[in-house]
Amino acid sequence: MALVGQQELGSAWLHPISYAIRNALTQGVPIDNIVLLLLLPLVAAVIAASRHLIGLRGFGIFLPAALSAVFVATGPVVGIGLFLVIVTVSTFSRMLLRRLRVKLQYLPRMALILLVVVLAVLAILFVGPQIFGRRELAEVSIFPVIILVLLAEDFTRAQLGKSIRIAASLTVETLILALMSFVFLSLSALQEFALLNPEIYLLMVLGLDLFLGTYSGLRLLEIWRFRKLIRN
Amino acid sequence: MHLSSILGLNARFQLYSYPSNSRRGRKVAGSKLLTKRILRKAEIPIPEIYAKFTTQEDIYNFDWTKLPERFAFKPSRGLGGEGIVVVRKKATRHSSSGQVEWITTQRTRVGIEDLKLHGMDILEGAYSAGNVPDNAFIEEFVGRNKAFRRYAYRGTPDIRVIVYNKVPVMAMLRLPTRESSGRANIHQGALGVGVDIATGVTTHAVWHGNLIRFKPGSKRKLHGIKIPQWNRILEIATACSEPIGLGYLGVDVVLHPEKGPMVLEVNAEPGLEIQLANIAGLRRRLDRVEGLYVESTQQGVQIAKALFASSFAARVRAEAEGGKTVNIFEMIKIQGGQGQKIEVQAKVDSGAWRTSVDWTLAEKLGLLKESNILGTRKVRNPLGEERRPIIGLTFWLGGKKISTAAGVSFRGHLKKKVIIGRRDLTGFLVQPH
Numbered sequence: 001m002a003l004v005g006q007q008e009l010g011s012a013w014l015h016p017i018s019y020a021i022r023n024a025l026t027q028g029v030p031i032d033n034i035v036l037l038l039l040l041p042l043v044a045a046v047i048a049a050s051r052h053l054i055g056l057r058g059f060g061i062f063l064p065a066a067l068s069a070v071f072v073a074t075g076p077v078v079g080i081g082l083f084l085v086i087v088t089v090s091t092f093s094r095m096l097l098r099r100l101r102v103k104l105q106y107l108p109r110m111a112l113i114l115l116v117v118v119l120a121v122l123a124i125l126f127v128g129p130q131i132f133g134r135r136e137l138a139e140v141s142i143f144p145v146i147i148l149v150l151l152a153e154d155f156t157r158a159q160l161g162k163s164i165r166i167a168a169s170l171t172v173e174t175l176i177l178a179l180m181s182f183v184f185l186s187l188s189a190l191q192e193f194a195l196l197n198p199e200i201y202l203l204m205v206l207g208l209d210l211f212l213g214t215y216s217g218l219r220l221l222e223i224w225r226f227r228k229l230i231r232n
Numbered sequence: 233m234h235l236s237s238i239l240g241l242n243a244r245f246q247l248y249s250y251p252s253n254s255r256r257g258r259k260v261a262g263s264k265l266l267t268k269r270i271l272r273k274a275e276i277p278i279p280e281i282y283a284k285f286t287t288q289e290d291i292y293n294f295d296w297t298k299l300p301e302r303f304a305f306k307p308s309r310g311l312g313g314e315g316i317v318v319v320r321k322k323a324t325r326h327s328s329s330g331q332v333e334w335i336t337t338q339r340t341r342v343g344i345e346d347l348k349l350h351g352m353d354i355l356e357g358a359y360s361a362g363n364v365p366d367n368a369f370i371e372e373f374v375g376r377n378k379a380f381r382r383y384a385y386r387g388t389p390d391i392r393v394i395v396y397n398k399v400p401v402m403a404m405l406r407l408p409t410r411e412s413s414g415r416a417n418i419h420q421g422a423l424g425v426g427v428d429i430a431t432g433v434t435t436h437a438v439w440h441g442n443l444i445r446f447k448p449g450s451k452r453k454l455h456g457i458k459i460p461q462w463n464r465i466l467e468i469a470t471a472c473s474e475p476i477g478l479g480y481l482g483v484d485v486v487l488h489p490e491k492g493p494m495v496l497e498v499n500a501e502p503g504l505e506i507q508l509a510n511i512a513g514l515r516r517r518l519d520r521v522e523g524l525y526v527e528s529t530q531q532g533v534q535i536a537k538a539l540f541a542s543s544f545a546a547r548v549r550a551e552a553e554g555g556k557t558v559n560i561f562e563m564i565k566i567q568g569g570q571g572q573k574i575e576v577q578a579k580v581d582s583g584a585w586r587t588s589v590d591w592t593l594a595e596k597l598g599l600l601k602e603s604n605i606l607g608t609r610k611v612r613n614p615l616g617e618e619r620r621p622i623i624g625l626t627f628w629l630g631g632k633k634i635s636t637a638a639g640v641s642f643r644g645h646l647k648k649k650v651i652i653g654r655r656d657l658t659g660f661l662v663q664p665h
Contacts, residue, residue, distance in 0.1 A: 103346075216247055222504075225441060226507060
């Protein structure tokens, strides 16, 4: 806040977003919201870059980005913990349904799994603060938790028919992507740069997006995958 | 191989599948039912469809007891072979309620209720991309061709052909394994076996991204398998491109044991594992056929055979025409005076007329006996002329028995004690290196 106030701004034509931000801040919009909003395009670009340059797949762009925002809200440890619990519970309830030969149609089955997941999350929220002595668990706001619960469906769907190994590797890749995005979201130098030079920052993200969209070379992991071809 | 020869996911989309494939083509490829309709109109062979289900009523109203002994139940938009139930035969025992039951290729029992529920799942979109509502269908069961009987585990193998600009650029045989539970999808653990485009003979094999030589858990070689009706496979795969509206596509062909090759499905973004199975870069091959003017399917196949033949293709083709290829140096078996067989290194020499054997060797084998000498011939040497015997000789070259009249010479200082002359090389092709 102080930084933005101190900054000398030039013409409003050259810095329209800077003026808008300063205006919003004086009107009482929380600075964290603006920072998170400004950094979101970068997070999306980073996830796109790790897909197109490195070759990490993950579950699309929405899942890791949403996860990283959840991590910002809950803290990474609690976030990952909740995430793993939810994924495990939904996987196990799916396997249990199959083992018990309960044959339900797809949507009712998903609803049932969601029910089990909600029970598990409730149990953690009730029991967690007492047993683990983690105050954070009690103070977690409900929206990140709901997002996490809803993500369970995407995971269950992604697992459908796939081998456990593929599902697990996709989950791990998603976690890596989400953690990477979380680091970007919480870098204070980056936050400051985006806040003080929003125009330059957004143009850079735009440039990165355009570059990624037209890059047609091999991805890093593909070079590894086809290493035997290269050696020959 | 250079990095730029290899096709990656980025280039596949940006340079090939996106610019070459029409919107309509991608839509058709996404739906097996639409694909079948168009291929049937184009008179490309496909497995017969027994039933189609688009609404829940279809499932209720269908007379399930009328289904034949063997069939495949599939979602129209299933991804990666998911949601497919293949039924191999009717169960001999009926279920407790007295209804018909079938045995799947994965050796589980399914009854009519199971099939109905599975159909509901499919219609709900449990197996489609993005879980959009889907259609289900039941089609003819395509059994395993006997050429693949020893290589595939339970399921039916298929042949993936990548076609670009109406030229079949690369092909791979996909063999189901125990792990892929009878499905021919590489990502579920099926084997990918590269195939030489010119001859239809398999070359290399990959399993889980690693090159292998034998079928897992056995000593059965995976290279050198000759795929039957290869030309026809390439032709029907290539013929799919135009009616469907895809310039870059992967076509999955199955070999029906009686009816021959049939197209199972097409793919607008075929997988890249095929490069490993062929130890060849796809991008380089695509570059070579890009922009060529290809008039017909047959011409496209001819271009592919000329451009992408493997080093052994010429040999395979010659052998198909009845020739047997031999190298310059070959191990041969010679029959000795007492009928014994001895292995010796021989030199194939088309510069010589008559086959000749080293004197010492001939003596050792008992070939210089009076009864075996057929005559003599004059040989000129620096000291004048001498007469050398001509002997009867029986030997085996490349599995072929040859009985001939051979000369005897002094080759004691040379490594190869036998020279095979052109008189005895009729029907052979000599590989000069």
